[in-house]
Amino acid sequence: MDVKMRYLRPRAVVGVEANGPYAQSMEAAWQQVFSWLTTRDLWGQVKGGIGMRVGDPRMHAPGQLVYRAGVDLGSATRPDPLYGSTVFNVVGGVYAAHAYEGAIEGTSATLSALLRSFLPQQGLVIDDQRPLVELYDVPDFSADPVIHRIEFCIPVTPQS
Numbered sequence: 398m399d400v401k402m403r404y405l406r407p408r409a410v411v412g413v414e415a416n417g418p419y420a421q422s423m424e425a426a427w428q429q430v431f432s433w434l435t436t437r438d439l440w441g442q443v444k445g446g447i448g449m450r451v452g453d454p455r456m457h458a459p460g461q462l463v464y465r466a467g468v469d470l471g472s473a474t475r476p477d478p479l480y481g482s483t484v485f486n487v488v489g490g491v492y493a494a495h496a497y498e499g500a501i502e503g504t505s506a507t508l509s510a511l512l513r514s515f516l517p518q519q520g521l522v523i524d525d526q527r528p529l530v531e532l533y534d535v536p537d538f539s540a541d542p543v544i545h546r547i548e549f550c551i552p553v554t555p556q557s
Contacts, residue, residue: 400495400515405530405550407489410447411474411482412467418459419450420501426466433480434468444469446533447487448547453525465528488527492550493519501545511551520556527552 413429415422427448434440451463465485476483493515497507508529516522523529532548 398495398510398515400493400511402553403492403494403550405487405489405492408469408487409474409484410467410469410487411476411484412447412465413480413482414463414465414485416460416463419454419462419464419505422462422464423448423466423501426464429481430466430468433477433482436480437477439468439470439473442470442473444471448531448533449485449487449528450531451528453523487530488552490524490527491553492530493521493553494548494550497545497547497549499545504545504547504549508549508551511549516551516553517556521553522556524552524554 413426413433415426415429417425427446430446434443445468447465447467447469449465449467451465452461454462467485474484493511495507495511495515497504499507512523529552530550532550534546
């Protein structure tokens, strides 16, 4: 598994959040963001997509999990209360990053492998003060909708 250490700079993104198991909340949040971008004709301003998983499904009940889906619109990043969007801050810092390409159903197994093997081998643990971040390039909706290209960024800190 190819994992690199990466620094993410702090930045603001505009988007929505959904509660529940990630498989469902992720889809619901992104559908709302896509609808908003289309309605507001903002696709040309999108610099990238960012998902944030707040809460560890191994430690929290499904109703306590929060998924945030957002886009970086550069200087146009501001909330749109009419569509329920708000501004989220991506917390900067060091992350273990892995590029994933495949079906959304394979993301859980990929993340589990990263958490079970890579982090302990490197003497790292998850920094539970920051969410797991997913980075998306500007989406190409003419491409195969089943294949996703995601850079998973797991917030890490040295094991104490």
